[in-house]
Amino acid sequence: MARLWVVCGINELKKERMDKKEAEKRAARLRKLIDYNRTLYHTFDAPEIDDAAFDTLKNELEEIENKYPDLVKKDSPTQKIGGTPLDVFVKVQHSQPMHSFFDAFSREEIEQWLARLEKYLGHKLPQKKQQPTFYCELKIDGLAIELVYKEGVLAQASTRGDGLVGEDITQNVKTITTVPNHIEQLGAYPVPKTLVVRGEIFITQKELDRINKEQEKKGQKPYANTRNLAAGSMRQLDPAIAAARNLQSFQYDIVTNVGQKTHEEQHRILASWGFFINTHNKSANSLKEVFDFRDEWQKKREKLEYEIDGIVVIVNDDAIFKAAGIVGKGPRGAIAYKFSPRQATTIVENIVMQVGRSGVITPVATLRPVEVSGVTIQHATLHNFDEIERLDVRMGDTVIVTRSGDVIPKIIQVLPELRSGKEKKVVIPKKCPVDGSVVVKDGVLLKCSNPSCGAQNRNRIIHFVSRSAFGMEGLGEKIIDRLLDEGLISDSADIFSLALGDIKVLDRFGEKSAHNIIESIEKSKKIKIHSFLYALGIPHVGQETAKTLEKLFVKSKISLSINNVEEFFEKVSLEGLQNAQDIGPIIAQSIKEWFGDPQNKKILKKLADAQIALQAPQKNTKKTLEGMIFVITGTLSIPRQRIKEMLEERGAHVQTSLSENVDALIVGQNPGSKEKKAQQLGIVLWDEKTLQQKLKK
DNA sequence: ATCCCTCGAGTTCA
DNA sequence: CTCGAGGGAT
Numbered sequence: 001m002a003r004l005w006v007v008c009g010i011n012e013l014k015k016e017r018m019d020k021k022e023a024e025k026r027a028a029r030l031r032k033l034i035d036y037n038r039t040l041y042h043t044f045d046a047p048e049i050d051d052a053a054f055d056t057l058k059n060e061l062e063e064i065e066n067k068y069p070d071l072v073k074k075d076s077p078t079q080k081i082g083g084t085p086l087d088v089f090v091k092v093q094h095s096q097p098m099h100s101f102f103d104a105f106s107r108e109e110i111e112q113w114l115a116r117l118e119k120y121l122g123h124k125l126p127q128k129k130q131q132p133t134f135y136c137e138l139k140i141d142g143l144a145i146e147l148v149y150k151e152g153v154l155a156q157a158s159t160r161g162d163g164l165v166g167e168d169i170t171q172n173v174k175t176i177t178t179v180p181n182h183i184e185q186l187g188a189y190p191v192p193k194t195l196v197v198r199g200e201i202f203i204t205q206k207e208l209d210r211i212n213k214e215q216e217k218k219g220q221k222p223y224a225n226t227r228n229l230a231a232g233s234m235r236q237l238d239p240a241i242a243a244a245r246n247l248q249s250f251q252y253d254i255v256t257n258v259g260q261k262t263h264e265e266q267h268r269i270l271a272s273w274g275f276f277i278n279t280h281n282k283s284a285n286s287l288k289e290v291f292d293f294r295d296e297w298q299k300k301r302e303k304l305e306y307e308i309d310g311i312v313v314i315v316n317d318d319a320i321f322k323a324a325g326i327v328g329k330g331p332r333g334a335i336a337y338k339f340s341p342r343q344a345t346t347i348v349e350n351i352v353m354q355v356g357r358s359g360v361i362t363p364v365a366t367l368r369p370v371e372v373s374g375v376t377i378q379h380a381t382l383h384n385f386d387e388i389e390r391l392d393v394r395m396g397d398t399v400i401v402t403r404s405g406d407v408i409p410k411i412i413q414v415l416p417e418l419r420s421g422k423e424k425k426v427v428i429p430k431k432c433p434v435d436g437s438v439v440v441k442d443g444v445l446l447k448c449s450n451p452s453c454g455a456q457n458r459n460r461i462i463h464f465v466s467r468s469a470f471g472m473e474g475l476g477e478k479i480i481d482r483l484l485d486e487g488l489i490s491d492s493a494d495i496f497s498l499a500l501g502d503i504k505v506l507d508r509f510g511e512k513s514a515h516n517i518i519e520s521i522e523k524s525k526k527i528k529i530h531s532f533l534y535a536l537g538i539p540h541v542g543q544e545t546a547k548t549l550e551k552l553f554v555k556s557k558i559s560l561s562i563n564n565v566e567e568f569f570e571k572v573s574l575e576g577l578q579n580a581q582d583i584g585p586i587i588a589q590s591i592k593e594w595f596g597d598p599q600n601k602k603i604l605k606k607l608a609d610a611q612i613a614l615q616a617p618q619k620n621t622k623k624t625l626e627g628m629i630f631v632i633t634g635t636l637s638i639p640r641q642r643i644k645e646m647l648e649e650r651g652a653h654v655q656t657s658l659s660e661n662v663d664a665l666i667v668g669q670n671p672g673s674k675e676k677k678a679q680q681l682g683i684v685l686w687d688e689k690t691l692q693q694k695l696k697k
Numbered sequence: 698a699t700c701c702c703t704c705g706a707g708t709t710c711a
Numbered sequence: 712c713t714c715g716a717g718g719g720a721t
Contacts, residue, residue, distance in 0.1 A: 356707060364708080381708050383714065405712045409709055443715070540717080542705045582703075584718050656712090659702060673712090704717080 020071075023064050025420065027071055030061040033417045034077040047224060049413065051141070051309065052341030053400040056370070057415075059105065060345070088237070089167035092158035094146060095196055096255055099163060100329055101312060101336040107291055110313065113335045114287065117315070117324060120332060125315065132283035135263040135316045136293045137252055139336055140278070141307040142202030143231045145173065147251070149195040154181045159234065163329075169234045175243035176201065178250075178276045187272030192256055197270065199251030203230045204305040207246045226307045248306070251275040262316045283316060290337070298339045298374065310338035343402045345415065346370035351382065351395055351426050353433040357459035358539060359448040361429060361439065363388060365399075365411060373403050380409040385428050386444045392416070396423035405673060451599070457491065458484060460537050464492035468543055468641065469535030470524040474517050482506050492535075493603045495521060496610035528615045529553060529565070536603075538594040540587045548580050549591070550617065560616055562608040569595040623651030625694070629661055630654045633675060634668030636688055646695055658683065666691055 034057055041047045047054065058077065065072045072078075104110050118124050125133050146166065148156040157173035158166040173179055179201075185191050203226050211229060212222040223229040233242045254266045267277045280297075284290045294311050301308050314334040315321045321333035350366040363382040370377055380401060382388050391414055393399060398418040404410045429439055432448035434455040439446050448456065461480050465472040472495070483489045488502050498521065503514040527535075534546035541549065549569070558564045569591060577588035594600055630647055632640050632654065643666070644654040658665065658677050664686045665678040678685060686694070 354707085358706075360707075362707065375710055377709080379709065381713095383707080387714095403709085403712095407709070408712050410713090445715085540705070544704055582718060586717060655703065657703070661702080698721105700719105700721080702717105702719090705715095707714095708712090 027064045029418050050343040053343040053345050056344040092166050092168045097163050098160040102330045104335050104337045132285050132316050134284040135314045137281040137312045138308045139310040139312045140200045140202050141227045141309045142200040146198050152183050152191050171239040172234050172242040176247045178248050180274050183273040189269045196255035197251045198253040201230050201249045202306050250278045263314050340371050340374045344370045344372050348397045355434050355455035359456050361446045373406050377409045380411050384444045394423035394425050461492045463537050464535045472524045473520045493606035526613045540590045560614050566604050626651035628652040628663045632666045634671035636668040
């Protein structure tokens with residue numbers, strides 16, 4: 001994507017490879033930060049940074065330690081499981097250590113894991129027809145527990161603790177309806193006298209929201225996530241509190257030997273005794289099936305009521321799993337394959353300045369590429385200089401990034417603990433980084449004061465040809481840049497005087513593609529009045545206000561031509577404009593100023609000469625949805641813009657944000673956060689079918 | 698003067 | 712999608 005990246009007089013940070021000394025220092029800082037957060041996480045259930053971001057820090061430390069094995073310290077957080085138990089609860093010694101899993105973040109790491117495992121075993125994993133090779137489970141983000149049953153009665157429940165010694169939480173676990181207090185033989189498998197099983201306690205997102213609302217009312221701190229809530233609930237001294245929270249549990253492991261042959265069978269046995277097991281779990285015959293399972297759930301994770309952060313892949317054959325043994329904190333025969341995290345840490349390599357069509361100077365962070373929610377992030381806007389100050393983000397900083405609404409990259413936090421001292425603060429520009437003009441402050445925004453600034457002009461042209469304006473297909477940013485470079489155009493109206501030969505002059509343009517562009521320009525000359533007004537790029541006039549202006553002009557009954565439109569808006573009084581809906585003094589002033597500007601008059605003159613054919617709005621459709629207000633979310637089979645038009649033709653209004661006034665939310669595939677909000681507000685949901693029916697009437 | 702709602706503008710990646 | 716700010720209601 002061609003963009004105007006302008007470095008604002010700051011040297012780009014050198015991306016030299018970290019030498020060992022630096023790696024050592026970095027590792028030390030990472031360990032300190034990781035240890036600090038780990039204590040908060042495991043012992044107090046109150047992390048300062050998100051679990052997913054925490055994972056990426058841990059991962060970075062592991063990478064350094066792998067590269068320089070002699071830097072590995074015995075007490076490194078990469079070598080430890082969990083935290084230290086608190087003193088409040090009775091300690092419980094586990095009959096066998098409760099391990100955690102090693103993490104993998106890519107297919108490659110899974111392949112390496114399998115290769116390591118097979119090398120250790122000295123043979124390939126058997127591919128038996130009747131018995132799958134792997135078992136895949138959803139990795140629920142909760143609290144691992146161990147349950148001990150004596151004569152079929154729940155006798156003790158404990159947390160993992162440090163893996164060897166946990167805490168007795170029997171009273172609290174007994175309140176969980178999905179943990180059976182009694183079990184009995186329902187199928188082929190007899191219940192042993194003493195039975196030890198393991199599983200996970202968790203809580204749904206919905207329940208978290210509900211409890212956090214209560215916490216807020218009581219003036220208490222909300223829980224950061226479902227895992228902390230689940231863990232916090234188990235640490236309550238009064239079991240009534242745990243009982244009032246709708247906790248859930250799945251079991252996934254039988255520690256006692258009851259003759260189980262495979263992990264898959266363990267789940268069948270658990271179910272036969274009346275335990276709750278996760279029915280989404282699935283066996284896999286090959287790594288390909290493992291990858292498919294993971295990819296499927298990476299997409300579907302939002303649909304689950306509970307939080308999962310990956311899958312666990314286990315060697316299905318119990319004998320082989322046992323033979324593979326334990327190394328460090330986890331078994332060799334299993335691995336956690338984490339999803340692409342919703343949050344990750346990365347490094348701000350640079351902060352560059354962009355100048356938009358209205359002259360606004362926007363600082364944008366260039367990031368070391370990192371995967372977040374399935375895509376690689378390289379840039380994140382910082383919006384304005386107040387935001388930089390608020391975050392205190394500097395070039396070279398390690399930051400936590402996410403994608404707001406799972407789409408737009410966003411820096412949410414700086415980790416100052418990881419600073420080396422070489423970070424550089426951003427210098428607030430005194431001059432426009434593109435043309436050196438004076439910079440003026442407008443609210444929180446900085447603006448380049450020169451309307452003919454190259455960046456402003458370029459972005460105005462891009463706006464002019466964009467879909468909701470003139471909608472010239474095939475004319476993208478790159479081509480606009482080339483046309484400007486070659487001096488073939490200098491403003492938006494010049495596009496209409498381009499000839500076939502002009503475009504063929506450009507590099508890599510043949511007869512055919514040049515012809516297509518000319519045709520697309522020609523086609524765009526038929527344009528609705530509001531699209532035309534929007535294309536002009538009048539400050540404060542977006543698609544909505546452009547429609548208001550269209551109505552205003554149509555009402556005047558003046559015959560339709562660019563000259564008349566120009567004259568109308570030049571002569572109309574400020575009061576006349578302000579009488580219209582949603583136009584106040586500031587917007588009115590802005591419109592008058594635009595039409596009075598000699599530079600803009602020149603453009604209008606050129607456009608008039610170019611035989612632009614303005615189209616009056618048609619009003620033959622019946623206003624079946626008169627006065628209704630809609631919001632659209634998700635992907636529909638037709639473009640949103642079209643749906644919006646269809647609804648508006650019928651007298652409805654379509655807006656982007658939800659409020660109580662909205663009559664219905666139109667929901668497509670993969671809806672965003674709006675669906676939830678609409679349900680909270682009690683707004684009617686329409687799927688595409690419903691919409692079609694309503695449109696037919 | 699103050700709140701709420703809506704619009705404009707800027708932004709990312711596949 | 713989010714932020715900031717304009718417009719309008721109160």
